[in-house]
Every structure is written in C-alpha cells, then in structure tokens.
Amino acid sequence: MKPLLDLAPFLVFLAVTLSTDIYKGTMALMASLLVLIAFYRLKFGEWHKMHLVAAGITLVLGGMTLYFHDANFIKLKPTILFAGFAVVLLGSQFIGEKTLVERVAGHAISLPPAIWRKVNVAWVIFYAACAVLNLYVAHMYSDKVWAIFKFGGLTVLPLLFAAAHAPFLSQYLNDSTQDKGTT
Incomplete structure (x- = not known):
C-alpha cells in the first residue's frame, strides 16, 4: 500500500x-x-x-x-535528487566500512566487499546518468512530454536497473544460501 x-x-x-x-x-x-x-x-x-x-x-x-x-525550476527536481543520490553513494565509497548500498541491501544478500563497491559505483553512475538524462529531456521536449518521462521513465528506470543486477548478483545469493545449508 x-x-x-x-x-x-x-x-x-x-x-x-x-x-x-x-x-x-x-x-x-x-x-x-x-x-x-x-x-x-x-x-x-x-x-x-x-x-x-x-x-x-x-x-x-x-x-x-x-x-x-x-517551469525549468520544477524540472530540476529529479536532477537534484538523482545527483544527490549519486554524491551520497559516491561518498559512501570513502566514508565508513560499508558502502550505502551494502548498508541498505546487505541483510538480503552476502557479497564480498569488492563486489559491494562495484555495485555501489554502478548505482553512482546510474543516478548521475539519470540526472543528466532528466536535464536533456527537460530542455529538449515539451512540458507534457517531460512530465510523462518523469513519471514513466524516471520511475521505471531504477526498477529496471535493479532488475538488471539480478543475474550478476544471483550467483552470490546462491553461494550464500549453499554456504548456510552446509554449515
């Protein structure tokens, strides 16, 4: 809900x-x-x-x-949010023992620290790309096209990006499940 x-x-x-x-x-x-x-x-x-x-x-x-x-001001909102996410995630690469992605998803899957860092960097790049993409659509298309893109595209893209990680991360999910079953 x-x-x-x-x-x-x-x-x-x-x-x-x-x-x-x-x-x-x-x-x-x-x-x-x-x-x-x-x-x-x-x-x-x-x-x-x-x-x-x-x-x-x-x-x-x-x-x-x-x-x-x-309207350019409201169109900046997704760019500010996505750029903010990218900066915070990037900062977590260097601050603390765990990246932010590991802190959020670490309870669900067990990955080596090097893999968590790669996944974190992938999300940094993704959010930075979304910030730039929003600017492009906001300035190149009409307000109504941008509104459709904002809701349809910028809502769905993170879900698709997360789903794209599944094949790569599933090997670690299977390994962690097998390890728990053998000990």
Missing part, C-alpha cells in the same frame, strides 16, 4: 499537467505531497525523511516555478 501512496502525488502531477499545464500540475504536486506527509503522520505515526526531503525540494522549486512562471 505504501509504494502506491508514495506514487500518488506524482500521478496527480501527471494528470493535472497533462489536462491543464505544468503550473497547475506543480501546485497540485505541492499540495498532494503535503497531504501525503500529513497522511503518513496521522495513519502511521511517522515522518519519512525522503518525503520531507522531496517535499522541501518540491516546495522550494515549485514555489520558484510559480513565482517566476518558469
């Missing part, structure tokens, strides 16, 4: 942008993100850091979009 709730503001943004314009879509996105945050707090008793970060960036860039009547 929660993943569908998380998509709701972006679906609202897409629907309003496609049926009217990006400025009304931006207003709808800002309002629906605040509703989502309030709903999570009331229903689950928690503040989600990612929701707060996304809402903060959306409110600032959305406010600038509306104030200056310039």
Whole structure:
C-alpha cells in the first residue's frame, strides 16, 4: 500500500499537467505531497525523511516555478535528487566500512566487499546518468512530454536497473544460501 501512496502525488502531477499545464500540475504536486506527509503522520505515526526531503525540494522549486512562471525550476527536481543520490553513494565509497548500498541491501544478500563497491559505483553512475538524462529531456521536449518521462521513465528506470543486477548478483545469493545449508 505504501509504494502506491508514495506514487500518488506524482500521478496527480501527471494528470493535472497533462489536462491543464505544468503550473497547475506543480501546485497540485505541492499540495498532494503535503497531504501525503500529513497522511503518513496521522495513519502511521511517522515522518519519512525522503518525503520531507522531496517535499522541501518540491516546495522550494515549485514555489520558484510559480513565482517566476518558469517551469525549468520544477524540472530540476529529479536532477537534484538523482545527483544527490549519486554524491551520497559516491561518498559512501570513502566514508565508513560499508558502502550505502551494502548498508541498505546487505541483510538480503552476502557479497564480498569488492563486489559491494562495484555495485555501489554502478548505482553512482546510474543516478548521475539519470540526472543528466532528466536535464536533456527537460530542455529538449515539451512540458507534457517531460512530465510523462518523469513519471514513466524516471520511475521505471531504477526498477529496471535493479532488475538488471539480478543475474550478476544471483550467483552470490546462491553461494550464500549453499554456504548456510552446509554449515
């Protein structure tokens, strides 16, 4: 249920942008993100850091979009988020014993540290590429095409990238399962 709730503001943004314009879509996105945050707090008793970060960036860039009547500000949001992810992941290569990817997924799969570092770098490159790709689409295509790309492309690409890791990582999943069964 929660993943569908998380998509709701972006679906609202897409629907309003496609049926009217990006400025009304931006207003709808800002309002629906605040509703989502309030709903999570009331229903689950928690503040989600990612929701707060996304809402903060959306409110600032959305406010600038509306104030200056310039859609380029809201179009920067995915680039800022993806570049931020890339920088944080890259930093985790050098800070601490484990990369951020290992801290997040280490409970599910057992990989040698060198492999975790390679997977982490792959995600750094992926997020940096998404940041650049968003800039390209934002500046080369219409607001409505960008909105479709933002929801359809930038939502699906991370899932596809994660799925692309499955064949490579499955050999380690099988090894860790076999090791646990023999000891």
